[in-house]
Amino acid sequence: MILSVNIDHVATVRQARQEDVPDPAHAAVEVLLGGADGITVHLRGDRRHIQERDLKALRLIVKTDLNLEMAATEEMARIAAEVKPDRVTLVPEAPGEVTTQGGLDLLKAPQDLAQYMSGLKSNGIRVGIFIDPDMDQMKEALRIGAAYVEINTNAYTKAKFVRDEIIRIARAAKAARRERLTVHAGHGIDYKNILPLLNIPEITGYSIGYAIVSRALFVGIRQAVSEMIEIIKGAR
Ligand code: PXP
Helix, strand or coil: CEEEEECHHHHHHHHHHCCCCCCHHHHHHHHHHCCCCEEEEECCCCCCCCCHHHHHHHHHHCCCCEEEEECCCHHHHHHHHHHCCCEEEECCCCCCCCCCCCCCCHHHCCCCHHHHHHHHHCCCCEEEEEECCCHHHHHHHHHCCCCEEEEECHHHHHCCCCHHHHHHHHHHHHHHHHCCCEEEEECCCCCCCHHHHHCCCCEEEEEECHHHHHHHHHHCHHHHHHHHHHHHHHCC
16 A cells, blocks of 8 residues: 655745745655655646755655656656656646646547657656546546556545545446556545545555645644554554
């Protein structure tokens, strides 16, 4: 089971004052000491939180699993080829959005994503796609050669009645595993709503940011990470 901690919001705090601290590289060390398997950052086109220099520093520090979330643009392909994260998760990016809105719609992708992905793969980078829990999206991710999918859990985490959303996620995860796709989940996951997801054995990785960074304000980031790991382990 992989827990990758998204530390974008450490950079959000730093950028609020355009200072040098808090430093995402420092946070990454603490996160890894807390027991996480890896680090995720989203380098956005508008650079609102993580900067290119953060990514480069993280590449030197994170020897386990560095996951770069990015939009499928030429600029990002160039940066990924230079920095060589262990994996790239392709996400949609809309100007002005507060956070990622929905998964990448592979049925409406405006470009040849298979070709774009093979460029990344030729640099030794594993490529996954952030998609909604939808069978057609899943099939398309497989067809164009994704190594893994990250199922967007946002609708579930916001739903009043969660049962249908959990069923949707479980079905999509099962279908993906049948086709030998690795399945991760992420977006809006916290210390409580992760529990039903942990009953879906096909999900083998989690990308969690906001809840952990928020809790870190009160208990420190190492502790915030290790509390999440205890919950994940407890469900095994
Ligand atoms: N996965 C993806 C693709 C995301 O865009 C985000 C948010 O940056 C996350 C996971 C983490 O979501 P959260 O910060 O709500 O845990």
